[in-house]
Amino acid sequence: MRAGALRVAAADPGRAFEPVVPSPPSALPPGPLRVTADFAATVAEPLPATAARLRTALLTAADELGLTVTDVTCGRRSCWRRVRDRTTGRRRARSRVGAR
Secondary structure, three states: OEEEEEEEEEOOHHHOOOOOOOOOOOOOOOOOEEEEEEEEEEOOOOHHHHHHHHHHHHHHHHHHHOOOEEEEEEEEEEEEEEEEOOOOOOEEEEEEEOOO
């Protein structure tokens, strides 16, 4: 699996908490977050299983950082398969499916 774009946004901007200290202008409002992640995957594992592994990793990381995440959405960006390079004999990834 290859990670792609990762977006973090307020889960419900209308229900954000009042900040305890002034936030920088680019900061998200305090409160639960929504994470959206794109990924590319090999055809060796079913896409739902790959998305579940990514979702679990993101939720674990958020928990370790002390963030409240209410929703993680994973979208497939592309798939690739392993092919053998004819000149070196080594295996490498080759794209099979383009952007969603």
